[in-house]
Amino acid sequence: MYQSILVPLDGSEPSHNGLRHAIYLARETKATLHLVHVIDSFPLMFELSSQGGFESMNQSLRRWGQGMLETGRRQADEQGVKAEVILRDLTQGRVADVIVELAKETACDLIVLGTHGRRGLRRLMLGSDAEAVARTSPVPVLLVPYHPAA
Numbered sequence: 001m002y003q004s005i006l007v008p009l010d011g012s013e014p015s016h017n018g019l020r021h022a023i024y025l026a027r028e029t030k031a032t033l034h035l036v037h038v039i040d041s042f043p044l045m046f047e048l049s050s051q052g053g054f055e056s057m058n059q060s061l062r063r064w065g066q067g068m069l070e071t072g073r074r075q076a077d078e079q080g081v082k083a084e085v086i087l088r089d090l091t092q093g094r095v096a097d098v099i100v101e102l103a104k105e106t107a108c109d110l111i112v113l114g115t116h117g118r119r120g121l122r123r124l125m126l127g128s129d130a131e132a133v134a135r136t137s138p139v140p141v142l143l144v145p146y147h148p149a150a
Contacts, residue, residue: 002031006108008099008133009037011068014146018114019072021144025112026081033083034106035072037065038098040090062087096132103139111141 007022009015019035026033039061069085076083086106088098103111115130134141 002026002029002110004034004106004108004110005031006034006036006099006103006106006111007072008095008111008113008129009035009068009072011037011064012114012116012146013148014114014116014144016114017146018112018144019075021114021142022112023076023079023081025110025142026076026083027079031081031110033076033081034086034102034108035069035076035083036086036088036099036102037069038088038090038095039065040095094129094132096129096136099129099133100136100138103137109139111137111139112144113141114144114146116146 002025005022005026007019009019022033025031039058065087066085069087073083073085086102088102090098099111099113102108111133113130113133115128130141130143134143
């Protein structure tokens with residue numbers, strides 16, 4: 001059914017929950033996972049006063065993102081699922097735009113995206129990359145809501 005699944009990761013519990021679902025789905029369908037992390041360092045440019053400070057923080061973000069992706073790849077490997085990692089910088093637009101472009105570039109036939117499951121005013125105030133991906137994706141999107149244990 002699915003051959004190639006894109007899984008955006010941001011280090012949050014909802015994204016880890018999405019990864020667990022994606023690994024299960026990939027194992028059942030023999031699909032390859034494409035684990036992606038998008039580095040959005042744009043806000044840092046306004047907060048750091050020197051170019052050196054920005055570069056140092058950007059390198060830290062890259063190392064953290066690469067480590068998170070490698071952890072996800074190991075989790076997939078432990079379940080017998082092939083996974084590739086993709087680390088991208090946000091140069092313009094929104095994170096959702098990068099995710100949709102990567103789905104096209106990698107010829108994925110599904111995006112699995114963990115969500116916080118916010119509704120109403122909280123969702124409107126915070127924005128929703130998951131909603132933007134679901135609205136603009138050329139392929140189906142599986143939104144996996146996260147419900148922390150009570």
